[in-house]
Amino acid sequence: MKSVKASENFSCNITLMCSVKGAEKSVPYSWTPRDPHASETNGGSILTISRMPCEPDLPYTCIAQNLVSQTSSHPVHVGQFCTDPGASRGGKTGETVVGVLGEPVTLPLALPACRHTEKVVWLFNTSIISKERDEAATADPLIKSRDPYKNRVWVSSQDCSLKISQLKIEDAGPYHAYVCSEASRVTSMTHVTLLIYRESLGRAPIIRFLL
Known part of the structure; x- marks a missing residue:
């Protein structure tokens, strides 16, 4: 996880970063599940998720692959990083x-x-x-x-x-x-x-x- 930021409308923005030790910079990354509330940047290695407390706590998995192999991260439930959205503001x-x-x-x-x-x-x-x-x-x-x-x-x-x-x-x-x-x-x-x-x-x- 890279950062967490809560907003006044109870939403929480979580940024996840994925990398492979010793891998080349050109390694393509992708994330599952495909979430309409999430966006990928930096070649897919960074995922920014906008989540509300009432939404399902989906498990996000990073996938890195090249022509000969593929590796996946452990699933991450981001709800645990955002358990105080808007609590101090209303x-x-x-x-x-x-x-x-x-x-x-x-x-x-x-x-x-x-x-x-x-x-x-x-x-x-x-x-x-x-x-x-x-x-x-x-x-x-x-x-x-x-x-x-x-x-x-x-x-x-x-x-x-x-x-x-x-x-x-x-x-x-x-x-x-x-x-x-x-x-x-x-x-x-x-x-x-x-x-x-x-x-x-x-x-x-x-x-x-x-x-």
């Missing part, structure tokens, strides 16, 4: 939620018509948790890998709030929820800050962070 302020280490917590979104909402995406650090209409809530592999024994994080089917079981210290921080339209546009955004306390320490937070 949306509802939300609230601060206090949780207890090891206990469950709910980060409220309170969408009465959650079942009829096209899609809801919760973002936290490099994790993406989403729920589409008429489908069960899903979490990307980054979320699942945080707890290999159980999926601790999911989106409520009732009001699209975020549910976290067995809180860990690393769960503390700012969360951003995006409500999506059928055209994958952001219709509203909410911020929720999660603080985590150790029960024996009363009201003293375990960690502090900068928003």
Whole structure:
């Protein structure tokens, strides 16, 4: 990855660079999948992607080839590099939620018509948790890998709030929820800050962070 830049309309521009060690400058490059929101420059070695939070997190693969051989990179999901698009420039302020280490917590979104909402995406650090209409809530592999024994994080089917079981210290921080339209546009955004306390320490937070 070369750079990431967020804009005021919630979009995020990610630039990926591909190269082959020891290869000649004339080596042609290409990328899959072919994305209408992406553009190639510098002979195809640089890919610039414009992505919205509501759009699918596609895996991008660079392919370098010459007359005798071809090699491919590992797929890259760019959503992990852009989990704060427009968060500091708009949306509802939300609230601060206090949780207890090891206990469950709910980060409220309170969408009465959650079942009829096209899609809801919760973002936290490099994790993406989403729920589409008429489908069960899903979490990307980054979320699942945080707890290999159980999926601790999911989106409520009732009001699209975020549910976290067995809180860990690393769960503390700012969360951003995006409500999506059928055209994958952001219709509203909410911020929720999660603080985590150790029960024996009363009201003293375990960690502090900068928003």
